[in-house]
Amino acid sequence: MLFHSTVFGPIRSRRLGVSLGVNLEPDNGKICSFDCVYCECGLNADGRDDTKIPTRAEVKKALENKLITYMKGSEPVIDNITFAGNGEPTMHPDFDGIIDDTIELRNRYTPETKISVLTNAWHLSRKKVFTALRKVDNNILKLDSAIPETVSKINRPVNPNFNLQEHINDLAKFNGNCTIQTLFLRGATCDNTTPEEINAWLDALKIIQPKMVQIYSLDRKTPYDTLQAVPLSELKSIELKVRKLGLNTLVVA
Numbered sequence: 001m002l003f004h005s006t007v008f009g010p011i012r013s014r015r016l017g018v019s020l021g022v023n024l025e026p027d028n029g030k031i032c033s034f035d036c037v038y039c040e041c042g043l044n045a046d047g048r049d050d051t052k053i054p055t056r057a058e059v060k061k062a063l064e065n066k067l068i069t070y071m072k073g074s075e076p077v078i079d080n081i082t083f084a085g086n087g088e089p090t091m092h093p094d095f096d097g098i099i100d101d102t103i104e105l106r107n108r109y110t111p112e113t114k115i116s117v118l119t120n121a122w123h124l125s126r127k128k129v130f131t132a133l134r135k136v137d138n139n140i141l142k143l144d145s146a147i148p149e150t151v152s153k154i155n156r157p158v159n160p161n162f163n164l165q166e167h168i169n170d171l172a173k174f175n176g177n178c179t180i181q182t183l184f185l186r187g188a189t190c191d192n193t194t195p196e197e198i199n200a201w202l203d204a205l206k207i208i209q210p211k212m213v214q215i216y217s218l219d220r221k222t223p224y225d226t227l228q229a230v231p232l233s234e235l236k237s238i239e240l241k242v243r244k245l246g247l248n249t250l251v252v253a
Contacts, residue, residue, distance in 0.1 A: 003041075003085045004028060006054045006062045010070070014252045015214060016080040016116055016138075020070075022063060022102070023085025024092040026052055032087035034120045034142075035156040038185060038222045041086050044158070046223075056094040060101040067109040078110055080138070083117040090123045096132040103135065114138055118181070122157065124170040133174075140179045140214065141171055145192045146204035153190040171208045179212040180205065184230040184238065193230055193238075202241060213242050216252035 003023045013019040025031045029051055035044045054062070063081070070078070081102060083089040092098065099115070106113050116138035123129045133139040145151050148164045171178065182201065184193050191197070205213060215238055218229040235251045242249040 006059055007066045008085075010075070010078055013080070013082070014216070014219070015140075015250075016082055016114075018076050018078050019080045019082045019116075020066065020078050020113075021085060022059065022081060022083045022089075024053060024059065024083065024089045024095070024098065025086035027086075030086045031091060032120070033091060033122045033158050034088065035158060036144075037154055037156065037187065037190065037224055038183060038218060038227055040220045040222070043223050044087075053092060056097050056101065059098050060105070063102065064105055064109075067105060071109055078113045080114045080116045081106060083115075083119075088120055088122070089117060090119050090126075090129045090133070096128040099132040099135055116140060118142075120155070121171060122159070122162065122167065124173070125166075130170075130173070134177065138179055139174070139177075140181050141174075141210075142182075143168070143171065143180050143201070143204060143208075144182055144184075145197060146200040147197060150190060150192055150197060154185070154192060168204050168207055171204075171210075174208075174210075176209045176211055178208070178210050179214060180208060180210045181214045181216070184215065184217050184235065186228045186230065187224065188226040193234065198238060198241065202245065205242065205245060205247060209247070211248060213247055213249045214252055215239055215242070215249065 004027045006023055008021040010018045010020045030041045102115055114137035117136050118140050121141040144154050151164055215235050232253050239249045239251050
């Protein structure tokens, strides 16, 4: 499922309530530095004929127009302005400026609304990306496994030089001011729920010390029919292990 506009919704999100989405990628294609087997937007090879991304000015105009129109009605308050969409939002060359524009618009039109970014966190080595993510209310950062072989099977980083330990170290640089999101699943070639996987993941959380850990499983159609959701009872069991580390945890069902 692709998002066919720069600003979409609001939609009701399992994690973020009434969420107004912002898509910094093409309207009819996907651009991402990961190629996750479970991505609801499909695989990177799907729809790549359209690679035009919106400019910073276009994003600001679309978001402002949407907020003005929405605020004139009697709709529920927007809980979050959420950067998601057809790929990795932090790949946009003006991501930091767009975040500044969004903060300005939020403060002007709907100051009670949070700003959230769903990101694979691979681009934290770029100072502007890291600084921008520190400005938002919810920087929700991906960590589906702490074992390199599993990351290569589930997240499938496009860059062959992806280094998982460096990735974890970058996540730790937020000094706890971040949320880690982990999707647990099983499939013909991947399973991040084994004892070895859980223990390695918990060790990574000890290093990162996030303010929140969001645990969830498959809820939408995926590119591969062989993938299986993890039962809620097992997610709850994983949640207990995280809480024993003294970390806040949320199972999203």
